[in-house]
Amino acid sequence: MRKLTLSMAETIIAAAFEKAAELKLKPLTVAVLDAGGHMVSLSRQDGSSIMRPQIASGKAFGALAVGTGTRWLNANGESRPHFVQALNGVSGGTIVPVPGGVLMKDQEGDVVGAVGITGDTSDNDEAAAVAGVAAVGLEADCG
Amino acid sequence: MRKLTLSMAETIIAAAFEKAAELKLKPLTVAVLDAGGHMVSLSRQDGSSIMRPQIASGKAFGALAVGTGTRWLNANGESRPHFVQALNGVSGGTIVPVPGGVLMKDQEGDVVGAVGITGDTSDNDEAAAVAGVAAVGLEADCG
Amino acid sequence: MRKLTLSMAETIIAAAFEKAAELKLKPLTVAVLDAGGHMVSLSRQDGSSIMRPQIASGKAFGALAVGTGTRWLNANGESRPHFVQALNGVSGGTIVPVPGGVLMKDQEGDVVGAVGITGDTSDNDEAAAVAGVAAVGLEADCG
């Protein structure tokens, strides 16, 4: 199993910000969590609002919580909202079920961690996260 | 960047109450939070019910949390309720996503704080908040 | 029973700040709660740190919780800390058991509300609170 290092997290964040600049996105916050759901690194760009660290972490945690990207949770939020509400409960309010939480897997399919991004539209947040994951040669699972 | 002072907060509250009197609104509670979401001043008019301080603060905090007035959160509460429910969770239940939470910005576009008002209809609460923000020469962002 | 009005709360806060200026105290935060423990007004002076609203409210709430000023809770914190720890628990973490939370009573001995002040030493915080209570002709119970 490949283990997430701080150096990898820094590369992911830098690549996500580079993609965001290319797409001219609004100020973002990026959280990188390890396979256990614990933060390795977080960066909040100037002008990104105050609850963005929790939202970014909540997207990444949501992906790890159910083993796939938060696009799956977003679909569930529409098809069976009571399930997603219950996840809020059992997780102690730590999950944000909209796109932008991307699971990272290695070549053996093992979970290495997750990236959560917030600040622009959910689709754009996700695009920046995917660019970040690609920069360290891992597989991105968007859900 | 302009910093929110107690003197400014007092002016905001007085102007909001003046507008409320002019519009013959019900008893209001007004909360003024700084850019970090911390209370600078709060006033609850006689007859305003007991949970109004939390509601007023929750509107102001909601605006700061996502970087725009709570009219945006209200729209999201209808279009993707699972997102707003998750915000309740990650914020520890401190966000009230209906109109009446107004973000305050200075001339450079920097966030100075937010005003949250509750007691009458959400639209009227917002009108009083806008009057308060105008009284200190800041830009009101309703969402 | 005399009922706490917003006008009285404003007078209390102004008198407390006047006393603080006279004593050259550090920046204070003053919270005025009604007999039910609900906020009527709060003012945080420029330079008073970000958790001061919760500390001021917690002192006032502590006085109302046990029916006497927080000097009594402070003594209990030393003589039987397990009791004060339990109060933290049953109150949901809303009590601050050090001097500066002053209960306000009317001439019949009925509780009208409480004032909580924080920012300088606990003794000085209490002195400012007592001055505030005196300004509206109520009896101050420091515990």
Added chain:
Amino acid sequence: MRKLTLSMAETIIAAAFEKAAELKLKPLTVAVLDAGGHMVSLSRQDGSSIMRPQIASGKAFGALAVGTGTRWLNANGESRPHFVQALNGVSGGTIVPVPGGVLMKDQEGDVVGAVGITGDTSDNDEAAAVAGVAAVGLEADCG
């Protein structure tokens, strides 16, 4: 008033890690919070344990909460533990009252943010934090 930027936070973290390497400290986690107590950046070195992000943030938040470095909170934890226990309560369990939370002020004495570090002894954590603050030309207040 000087505003904390992401670029400044990155410089603070890099300087803290450099100091830690020089002192041969154990793996650290560094959190940099803005004046409102919201995370701007966090880095957890490889081998730093899973709750370190919360401890680092809790030290920085504790300094901001009371307006001085956490060495002051540590002293209070010994002289009046019931006060520090109550702070845990009113802050929702977000304060870590041991050295290593350092307040950052600008030349006018305004609070710019705080750095919290954990992983080695509290004294060594604090030394790394002070090095970080010096790297951006701000004043470090250890409490």
